[in-house]
Amino acid sequence: MDTPTELPPARYEYGGDEFLFVELDQAMSLEANFKGMAVTNALRELDIDGVIDICPSNASYMVRIDPDRLDPRELVEELRGLEASVGELPRDYVLHTRVVDVPVLFDDPWTRETLMRFRDNHQDPSGTDLEYAARINGFDGVGSLIEAISSAPYIVTMLGFVPGLPFCYQLVPKERQIEVPKYVRPRTDTPERSFGFGGAFSVVYPVRGAGGYQLFGMAPAPVFDLDQRLPDFAAGIVFPRAGDVLRYRTIDRAEFDRIRGQVEDGSFRYRIREASFEPARLIADPDAVNRELLEVLYR
Structure with missing residues (x-):
């Protein structure tokens, strides 16, 4: 509690x-x-x-x-x-939201190539961003860090920086929050759909450009679709909304490639479920509420 x-x-x-x-x-x-x-x-x-x-x-x-x-x-x-x-604390407030499955390929070849090009901009030029984050957060290795990232969902607290970028805060007690600093000097390149972490916030970069968050992986599906080709973008060019609950699910390269194929042929759909929860109850017992949200998402 x-x-x-x-x-x-x-x-x-x-x-x-x-x-x-x-x-x-x-x-x-x-x-x-x-x-x-x-x-x-x-x-x-x-x-x-x-x-x-x-x-x-x-x-x-x-x-x-x-x-x-x-x-x-x-x-x-x-x-x-x-x-x-x-x-x-809005104890009578009920948040009606979407719970969304967001696949992520961690330690992918594209963000790894990018982050290695910018080691001189980093706090620890000797390793990868995942290795650095695991060490400073007290994990025994990258695998444990990735498990912690994917074990509990995140709430989209705001959109900003560039159109469609969701700032996401994990729904766990403060002592379990993962935190990492931004790069000492920002990169001049970040691949589209990179999964990054800065402070206590995770993001999916909607477009290619500069950035300073630690790079952990790559999402196969977009969060920004200017042409609105995909069904999930019929109502707007940006998919995430403030108040959405996102679960970052670890995938392998085969699933990544399969989803990329669906994105390219226009058939991809996010797994989305409607849900409601009381913020006061979440703060009192986050693990119980998170279990319920994930049950709604995957049942």
Whole structure:
């Protein structure tokens, strides 16, 4: 059982005439993220005239407004009321979400080739990113690290950096969180669909480009599809949503190649199941809730 984190009072700041920034905590925690989800979801349901966009983040959120239609000071008062209504931990809040199977080929040849090209940018030029991460997190080897990564699901806390990149936080107690620093100097190249880790967050890079997260593997399926070729992208070019629960499942090269073939012929579909859970119960007993989420996904 994890002890709930007591959050400080939210900090409200204006960004020019059109933006309001609300910081719930300086550090990432499930409590801060769930509280941000509860407040921003409630704000959407209010459908306030003058609210243009709502952008939740890991431990904060931002609201864009039309100042000709809504006084930002009035919005602050509304948000303070929503913050008070959900309390320190939204015990009555139920998260309705998707649970998704995300296959990953760990220690793949493409990210390994990339990370070895950039060893001078790394804290430990003598080994791979997986070997470094296993060592600093106290695992007895890469296999144990990969097992820990894939053993419990992650929640998508926000999307950002580039379109479609999901920041994902594992649903385990803090003492079991895997944490790694970013590269000392960012890479100038990262393959599309690389599975990376930075801080306590996992990501799947949606497109090729620069990056500084440790590279652990490669996903065969995209999280970003500009042409919307695949059925899972019919509603938009980005697949992940904030609040999704992702389970990174270890696969071998044969399954990777099979899925790549499905992606290329347009037949690939993510395994997706609808689920609901109470954040307060997750924080009190994460292993039990995780078992239930995985049972829903694979039954």
